[in-house]
Amino acid sequence: MTMLAMPDESLGVRLHAAARQLLQDQRPAEALPMLDRLARLPGLATAAALLRAEALAGLERLAEAEAAADLALDEDPEWSAARQLRARIRLARGAAKAAIDDAAAAVMATPWDPGAKALLGTALLEERLFDEAIWFLGEAMQAEPGHSGFRRRLGQAFMLAGRHAAAAEQFAQLLAAKPGELGLVALQAQNALLSGDAEGAVAMARAGLGSGIAEASLHSVLAHALVAAGRMGEAAPHFAAAARLSPGNGYLAHLAAAATGEGTERATESYVAALFDGYAPRFEASLLSLGYRVPGLIRRMVERHCPAVAAGQERLGPVLDLGCGTGLVGVALADYLGGPLTGIDLSRGMLELAAAKQLYAGLHECEIGAFLQQGVPPQALIVAADVFIYFGRLEEVLGRCRAALAPDGMLIFSLERSEPYGPPWRLGPSGRYAHAPDYLARCLSEAGLVPVEQRMEDLRLETDHAVPGLLVLARPAPH
Numbered sequence: 317m318t319m320l321a322m323p324d325e326s327l328g329v330r331l332h333a334a335a336r337q338l339l340q341d342q343r344p345a346e347a348l349p350m351l352d353r354l355a356r357l358p359g360l361a362t363a364a365a366l367l368r369a370e371a372l373a374g375l376e377r378l379a380e381a382e383a384a385a386d387l388a389l390d391e392d393p394e395w396s397a398a399r400q401l402r403a404r405i406r407l408a409r410g411a412a413k414a415a416i417d418d419a420a421a422a423v424m425a426t427p428w429d430p431g432a433k434a435l436l437g438t439a440l441l442e443e444r445l446f447d448e449a450i451w452f453l454g455e456a457m458q459a460e461p462g463h464s465g466f467r468r469r470l471g472q473a474f475m476l477a478g479r480h481a482a483a484a485e486q487f488a489q490l491l492a493a494k495p496g497e498l499g500l501v502a503l504q505a506q507n508a509l510l511s512g513d514a515e516g517a518v519a520m521a522r523a524g525l526g527s528g529i530a531e532a533s534l535h536s537v538l539a540h541a542l543v544a545a546g547r548m549g550e551a552a553p554h555f556a557a558a559a560r561l562s563p564g565n566g567y568l569a570h571l572a573a574a575a576t577g578e579g580t581e582r583a584t585e586s587y588v589a590a591l592f593d594g595y596a597p598r599f600e601a602s603l604l605s606l607g608y609r610v611p612g613l614i615r616r617m618v619e620r621h622c623p624a625v626a627a628g629q630e631r632l633g634p635v636l637d638l639g640c641g642t643g644l645v646g647v648a649l650a651d652y653l654g655g656p657l658t659g660i661d662l663s664r665g666m667l668e669l670a671a672a673k674q675l676y677a678g679l680h681e682c683e684i685g686a687f688l689q690q691g692v693p694p695q696a697l698i699v700a701a702d703v704f705i706y707f708g709r710l711e712e713v714l715g716r717c718r719a720a721l722a723p724d725g726m727l728i729f730s731l732e733r734s735e736p737y738g739p740p741w742r743l744g745p746s747g748r749y750a751h752a753p754d755y756l757a758r759c760l761s762e763a764g765l766v767p768v769e770q771r772m773e774d775l776r777l778e779t780d781h782a783v784p785g786l787l788v789l790a791r792p793a794p795h
Contacts, residue, residue, distance in 0.1 A: 345371075348371050403418035433452045437452035437473065444665075457470055505518075525538070555568065555574075571587070581708045582709065588706055589663050610730045611701060617789050618649065633654045637701075641661060643675055656677035662682070697726050699727075728789050733772065735752065736752050739752065740755035746778070773787050
């Protein structure tokens with residue numbers, strides 16, 4: 317590893333020390349001009365690049381921060397501090413695989429550094445590589461047993477891996493040492509909830525609130541635990557409190573709206589992404605246990621309206637799968653495909669599982685309206701299985717689907733059904749929207765679509781009842 321020597325010139329020493337102090341004081345914008353001057357001094361460009369990367373990361377200018385870290389590493393690819401900084405930047409950018417590469421290189425360069433091991437464990441945890449994450453986080457904690465950050469992260473890794481007793485032990489030790497540390501009671505309650513002890517989670521969260529802790533995470537866990545315990549009416553004020561305490565959190569904002577019956581026009585993108593990223597590993601097993609029928613219903617609808625495809629005389633394509641999830645619709649239609657199948661989803665976790673099926677010609681992590689607005693080749697079929705249930709207002713998304721269809725193309729989608737001639741849509745406590753049939757008819761007409769078939773179907777089971785829905789096939793209206 318190259319050690320960068322500081323020059324004897326007092327200006328360089330002063331600039332470096334002053335910039336470092338500003339970064340420690342969390343004043344990155346003031347550090348940047350000093351770092352520009354530092355970079356122009358002989359022999360200090362690399363040191364300046366590393367500090368510049370740190371400053372830009374503090375300003376959330378992450379692409380520029382990564383480029384500055386690249387410059388620092390050009391001089392010495394084994395520089396552990398630069399590798400660790402770039403790993404943290406890449407994690408912030410959602411590039412966990414690249415962060416793993418950097419953190420692993422840092423561990424190889426400085427195997428005695430517990431911070432490098434903890435960072436590698438954190439990156440592995442983002443990729444849901446639980447056993448590997450637990451090993452490296454355990455190594456870091458053994459080196460520094462009193463480091464609360466290492467122990468907290470290890471507890472989270474145990475929790476996400478389903479090893480709830482081990483997680484509870486870590487959180488209990490943290491609470492004994494630092495009873496007032498932010499987020500600990502919420503983590504303890506979340507672990508109880510994930511272990512299946514909803515009432516235990518309620519008790520922990522209520523005790524935390526009773527001790528004066530006012531955190532969005534604690535209200536959120538309590539609300540989720542109350543829902544799991546079947547006490548939806550008690551959950552609403554805690555969802556509202558969580559959203560109020562975390563005003564930029566779209567996930568909590570949508571849950572608060574759902575719990576209180578607020579008439580929002582669609583679920584936030586952050587809600588959908590967070591919901592399905594967390595749901596991805598158990599998504600298919602969960603839907604099968606709920607008797608999920610939509611992919612099979614879509615296949616049968618294709619067979620009814622494309623008899624030549626069903627008979628093997630023609631092939632189907634191109635096909636666009638909106639909100640493709642783990643690729644269940646792709647599996648249902650796989651033997652009918654003759655053109656490319658493209659999947660769109662907001663959840664990276666879902667897309668990774670869809671990619672593993674090797675059915676899709678392209679998969680895109682994108683909001684579907686934005687993707688359609690970019691312009692796509694005319695599609696023979698657009699499918700939206702349980703996608704529009706996260707939209708209230710349908711006019712815009714249906715119009716964009718119509719623009720992407722071939723003249724003889726088909727749009728097939730499912731909706732949850734509400735009563736006709738009432739509100740056009742209703743946001744339920746589940747966080748999903750139900751739509752009135754008469755509202756849907758108006759939206760299809762305004763979008764230039766004609767319903768060819770519309771069937772009332774039960775989509776899945778929920779608690780003790782079937783979820784009533786609509787399955788719709790529409791074609792472009794003739795000119």
